[in-house]
Amino acid sequence: MVVEELKQFLDNNVSDYGATELEEPFKGYKYVVSMVIKLSDGVISEIETAPTHTYFHHYRTVNRLLDDAAHKTGMLLQRNGYDFYPIAASQSVNEKKDKKTAMVPTFAGVYSHKKAAGLCGLGEMGINNLFIHKKFGAAVRLSTVFTNCPEVLQLGNKKDASSAFHCDNCGLCIKECPAGAITAEGFNPQKCSDYMKNAFQHIGRGAVCGICIKTCMKKAEILTI
Numbered sequence: 001m002v003v004e005e006l007k008q009f010l011d012n013n014v015s016d017y018g019a020t021e022l023e024e025p026f027k028g029y030k031y032v033v034s035m036v037i038k039l040s041d042g043v044i045s046e047i048e049t050a051p052t053h054t055y056f057h058h059y060r061t062v063n064r065l066l067d068d069a070a071h072k073t074g075m076l077l078q079r080n081g082y083d084f085y086p087i088a089a090s091q092s093v094n095e096k097k098d099k100k101t102a103m104v105p106t107f108a109g110v111y112s113h114k115k116a117a118g119l120c121g122l123g124e125m126g127i128n129n130l131f132i133h134k135k136f137g138a139a140v141r142l143s144t145v146f147t148n149c150p151e152v153l154q155l156g157n158k159k160d161a162s163s164a165f166h167c168d169n170c171g172l173c174i175k176e177c178p179a180g181a182i183t184a185e186g187f188n189p190q191k192c193s194d195y196m197k198n199a200f201q202h203i204g205r206g207a208v209c210g211i212c213i214k215t216c217m218k219k220a221e222i223l224t225i
């Protein structure tokens with residue numbers, strides 16, 4: 001059965017996963033599989049006021065593993081006669097508001113991994129604009145695959161599972177974000193992106209920060225002692 005093969009693959013290659021049927025199909029696909037990889041506690045714990053070179057590499061490596069997992073999941077479905085549509089682990093798309101204006105960044109992907117993971121019951125959004133996984137907290141990266149294979153529903157929707165982590169609006173991430181991008185009123189992706197590019201170009205492309213992940217995880221550790 002395709003789902004047994006899929007479970008075995010996912011158990012060996014990602015930290016958690018779930019699936020659900022969509023109320024509104026995406027590009028004609030009725031089912032979605034969400035995958036989670038937990039980031040290294042050791043790497044996250046080294047972030048203080050700036051990302052580290054190790055975090056930059058870890059971030060890219062985990063994204064690559066998630067892209068691999070999504071594509072291999074799709075190929076497994078394909079071999080069993082189904083189709084799939086993977087969403088890139090880390091890609092934001094630009095758009096033109098109208099014919100006269102230039103392309104502008106949307107700071108969003110083709111489909112929101114966080115939305116898919118939420119629909120699969122894996123966690124919820126925090127006010128830091130990060131996905132807070134039920135078991136692993138904010139230190140996760142996500143991937144998404146759409147399919148026409150109804151068997152994926154047997155992977156399970158975790159919406160009734162208990163949750164060790166959730167956002168309780170403590171406000172620590174608002175205080176710690178060096179860009180002022182997180183506020184009680186909402187998240188400003190432009191401020192976050194500009195700050196990362198300007199402040200952390202020397203780390204790599206300047207596209208990662210991680211302070212809000214560290215802040216949320218540190219608080220969670222304190223709470224669970």
Ligand code: SF4
Binds near residue numbers: 126166174
């Ligand atoms: S640091 Fe506090 S307010 Fe920010 S996301 Fe985590 S729990 Fe929510």
Ligand code: SF4
Binds near residue numbers: 176193
């Ligand atoms: S990644 Fe850095 S700049 Fe962006 S919201 Fe998080 S703490 Fe702020």
